[in-house]
Amino acid sequence: MSNIEFGMPTLIENKDLQSNIDLCTSLGLRFIELNMNFPEYGITALENTDMLISAARKAGIYYTIHLDEKLNIADFNPLVSEAYLETVRRTIEVMKKLIPLRDEFGDKAKPLTLNMHMEHGIHITLPDSKVQMYDRDIDTYMRSFEVFRDRVDEWIGDADIRIAIENTDGFKSYEHSAIDYMLGSDKFVLTWDIGHSKAVKESDVPFIMERTERLRHFHIHDGSEVPPKNHLALGDGEIDICERLALADRSNARCVLETKTIDALTRSVAWLKERDLY
Template identity: 30%
Template sequence: MKLGMPTLIEFKSLEENLKRCKELKLDFIELNMNIPIYTPEFLPAQELLDMKFKYGIDFTIHLPEEFDLSSFQPSIRQGHLDRCIETIDWAAKAQIKTINMHLNKGIYFTLPHTKVWINEQYEAEFQQRLYESYCKLYEYSNKLGVELCIENTANFHLPWVSRALDRLSEFDNFFLTWDVGHDAVAGFQEEPTFRRFSNRIKHMHLHDYNHKSDHQLVYSGVVPINERLQFAEDHQLTVVVEVKTSTTLAQSIEAIRNNYKRS
């Protein structure tokens, strides 16, 4: 198991994050592409490699949540697919192994007494577009030695999402990120999916949920932190302690080191 941190919005440069990562004796930083300075255009692969060797710290990549590889709008779907391919190239050149991504559950129409999800109503088309996109991505990422890990966003328990994951699992390089805080938000309804695909989990996002908000200090809510850390250790996962401030990150790392004893 390796522990890492997210790129923190309070820091204005990668080097500030690297210094904090080094101070906390962590193994890696997850570059969040929602922040403009952590994209291929602003951060060349060679610069990442130089930083990696200077600080002895690895990286993972977090793709923007809005990417929709099953979009019913062809040009949007193609644009998101192209950006994923560009990111895979960037990761490979920077010797980054893991890209964290999301499975967009789509939009819904609110009726007087229910919600109608478009991806559920048009599930065959949704699944086919998603499958075709991932077919291209898995083939390309496999050639470059990059692993794509699909993160739960309190959506893996939705029937049409669960069935889509089943279909994607046909690919040998289908991998998952277990976000344990998002799972808690969903009332732990996503956990059965992760137990079913336990041998496909490569990455974890660790944070707590206090019935009001997630991304909270570990051990402050309902997530069984030690149990999740034990799973991560047993499966040799990379674990991002995904809290949002430098102070909470330091407190979380200290709490893990005080409360979790590696077996």
């Protein structure tokens, strides 16, 4: 057994919050990661914190939050980037109200995480290559993250909240620079999505392993390199799950069992129980 707290993602098969909560409790999971890409968990819905807290308290669970996957605080259009920044600000305010749930039903030693992706931006296709606009305009790109980091420091203040930066389909070199800049603040940490990294032939692993002291959140699901697959039930792919969980345990990280179906989630919980990892 370990000190890991396991949770579940928002599942598309579940039509409402209560369906997710019922599944979470039936499997003995500790938390749900609310995904803001679902309209029922958009910012205006999340701001109904009384409802969220009441439902969670009855079930004895808590929440983490996954920001909109297209969140792009470096968009060259300031109207767009400011809208995304405002989304982050308001989501942090929601999370501050959710901290007592973590304190009641989770581990106070684990900060409450707000998960985010890195948006690659657009590219221009030339006859023999592709040029990433953020790579071309790296100074403008990095200035956006200077603003973002400063504002996040202010918005979070002394609350026990961290923004966790997740790997997806392979970080770009300019994203390495932005991530390292954000990690210059203690308000930012890393999420390791072990299925995503497997599907891109572990290209992100060297970058992550050089920064393991900043790992605080894991998305756990199986995957394969050829053909590239992820979000598989544990045991259905090629990943050494036990090795990854050992690192999560050493990192004092919580883990989302990020399969995408009820069946795969149920089988993943059973896989963990069979190995006394749950």
